[in-house]
Amino acid sequence: MSDRPRIRLGGRTRERLRTPRAAGPGAPAQLGVVLRTPARAAEPLFAQAPKFWQRMLPYAVVGVFVVTLLPVTIAVLTGDYGADGGWSGALGVAQTVPLLLAVTRPVPAWALVLFADTFGAVLLAHADKVAGHPWPWPPMTIVGYLALMACMGLRESIRTLVGVWLATGAVGAVLGSFFQPAGTTNTAALLFVLSGVVLALTGALRGLGDAQRRIAEQESISEAERARRTLLEExxxxxxxxxxxxxxxxxxxxxxxxxxxxxxxxxxxxxxxxxxxxxxxxxxxxxxxxxxxxxxxxxxxxxxxxxKVPQPGIDRVQQLVEATVRAGQPVELSLAAGAAGAAPPAVDLSAYRIVQEALANVVRHAPGAETRVSVTADEDEVLVVVVNGPAPGAVVALEGSGTGHGLVGMRERVRLTGGTLDTGPLPDGGFRVAARLPLKDATEDAS
The missing domain is CATH 1.20.58 (Methane Monooxygenase Hydroxylase; Chain G, domain 1)
Incomplete structure (x- = not known):
């Protein structure tokens, strides 16, 4: 006996199959996807992450760095380098707090941190206990700067990253050449190398995310094109x-x-x-x-x-009206003498089709109604007017309702020539179709 649950529908019993749910990716895999998703302009890091904790992760990491580095920086500058306590506190704040800005604005954060680090290096060059210690970048400065480089690599373009890296090396070289105290260990080259490695790794991660996003966008475009092609083929x-x-x-x-x-x-x-x-x-x-x-x-x-087959035009409107009259529809035609040869091909064909569709609508919806067709032309436009009265009371319309495709087709043809279309019922129960087809716009488009 099967242990699958059964559901009863319409007197029949059907078995509902239990299908195992696909196991979703684990937390490390999700985090890897988030890391490969670069932030867009004016967006925080991981702003496109699907979960809240993932979007808050950059703030938490940077907050940990700030909370940890701030007291350590003050203690090291005061105890190891012999700097003044007030200056040590100011430098600690200036070198660590801007890291909070790196989540959303890494370039301004980098400018503030680099300025604070440079000023601190110049200040430490005159400290009492600087000899025998790393300079111009103390260890806590290097750690905070590398965290800033990681945020920048995940956000900025390759050109910006290269500029930041070169500026870091240039500042270190200038400080080492003109301000280095005797007996200190120069750490400019170390920061230059480490920042380059961090920028290269995070920049490559960002490039991978950009490439995957472009591939996904291209696949979406290709899918839309395939759907459109399938629709056209159908x-x-x-x-x-x-x-x-x-x-x-x-x-x-x-x-x-x-x-x-x-x-x-x-x-x-x-x-x-x-x-x-x-x-x-x-x-x-x-x-x-x-x-x-x-x-x-x-x-x-x-x-x-x-x-190669000639298309109908205004010169065949009279034949169209005669055929409609022979079908039993009373139609009066007013055709201007110069209208047949004055219009370009697009307007000529559009005018014929509008009259044809209007008469077809009259035959379908108001058989036997008095109808008037007028086609006039001047130097600027061709005016087509088809007006029918109400259907005789004893006559039943051949079609009680329409799809509206006829009026849609008229509008498309009028739009093609840059003209206007006015359609609507009349107070006496009839219907009016008036199309204005400009000649100059059609001529310019044709040319």
């Missing part, structure tokens, strides 16, 4: 499948419309003309779908072939 695939489905039905419509006069002999002339118009419209729709599919496939050769 859209293209859907478009091809939609083309296959629609093209099949349109081809059937074309064949049936073309063969109707032969299958139904004795058909009146107006009916034969109507079937011919239906067949021509179906063939035109098939051609436009093939051109759109060519663009979606992204093949340069096929796109070039597709672009």
């Amino acid at each position: 859209r293209a695939r859907i478009a091809r499948e939609l083309h296959d489905v629609v093209a099949h039905h349109m081809s059937v419509i074309t064949v049936q419309a073309d063969s109707a006069p032969y299958r139904l002999p004795g058909m009146p002339e107006p009916v034969q003309e109507e079937f011919a118009v239906i067949a021509a419209s179906a063939r035109e729709s098939l051609g436009e779908m093939r051109r759109l599919l060519t663009v979606l496939r992204g093949d340069g050769t096929e796109r070039a072939e597709g672009e």
Whole structure:
């Protein structure tokens, strides 16, 4: 008998599997990750650590150094070097307290500590018991300075670290050349070497963290690009499948419309003309779908072939209106004489598509409504206005609701040419579409 717990859902009993939880990284591994995560500008050290104690760790470590070094520094300067008690206390504070600033502002902290250490070295050169002791950097000064170098290496750039290291060596060399008392052990070279080692190690740790962060960012970008490419491929695939489905039905419509006069002999002339118009419209729709599919496939050769086919423009608006009238929609057209040849290709095509979509919306949502189409042009712009009245009371709309994609497509085309679009219902229950397509902006963009 299995000892796994069972849960009952919808009359069925299912077993819930117990999966062991993955063991998380231990504290040393977590700390290693934190150390390899460099601090950003205006952020404390370990500010990006996931846990509170990790973010507080730099403050605790630096606090321990300050609390330990401050009394030791005062005692050593007073007892071993024979410095004055007041000066020893001032130097101890100046050399250790700025370490607290190293967590957030290591460069200002370094400047304060280096100035205090240099001043202390000059002061100790005249102390009574300096002979036989390390100079210019006493042991507690070296310890505090190395702690400061560790904070700086985890925070600053390589150029800054090199400058700090060279400045440390230069100050030690100047002090040793001009101020070194007799009988003292020069520690300038020792601090120069040790600070270089600490800066190199912490700087390498920071560089490792930067490299890992860049790799993670690049992987995120690559993942986003892969997702975007997958989305585009899926859209293209859907478009091809939609083309296959629609093209099949349109081809059937074309064949049936073309063969109707032969299958139904004795058909009146107006009916034969109507079937011919239906067949021509179906063939035109098939051609436009093939051109759109060519663009979606992204093949340069096929796109070039597709672009050879002329696109519809303002000169074909009259044919579009006539086809709509034959479909039973009363439409009046007002087409300016110079509008057909004045617009550049982008505006020409956009104007045609806006009229086409507006009339399609009228047929779908207000069949039989009185409709007026106006296309005018001057030196600056093309104005397209499509206004329809309310649908007759006895007529039921072919579609009760729409997706809104038609208006979205109009806005995209108007935005492409830098124009404006005004759409909305009218007080009498009709609808108005007005598009202003500037000619100069479109011409400049095309050029």
